[in-house]
Amino acid sequence: MTQTDLWVIDAFLFLYVVLTARSREIRxxxxxLISLFGFxxxxxxxxxxxxxLVSIIGSLFFG
Numbered sequence: 001m002t003q004t005d006l007w008v009i010d011a012f013l014f015l016y017v018v019l020t021a022r023s024r025e026i027r028x029x030x031x032x033l034i035s036l037f038g039f040x041x042x043x044x045x046x047x048x049x050x051x052x053l054v055s056i057i058g059s060l061f062f063g
Contacts, residue, residue, distance in 0.1 A: 003045070006042075006044050006045070010039070010042070010044055010046065013038060014035060017031045017034055017035045017038075018031070036050050036053070036054070040054070
């Protein structure tokens with residue numbers, strides 16, 4: 001897979017999460033967590049800044 005393929009797949013998954021949240025099947029914060037952890041699990045280039053964000057928030061709660 002090329003970088004372009006990954007960005008297209010990520011964009012589709014992001015759109016899917018947004019539409020699912022708008023349909024009110026899940027709450028907006030659940031949709032946000034699903035998409036952020038999905039990026040981490042997929043290992044896309046966007047996973048690194050997401051992991052930094054999770055680390056910063058985690059350090060606030062767990063020291």
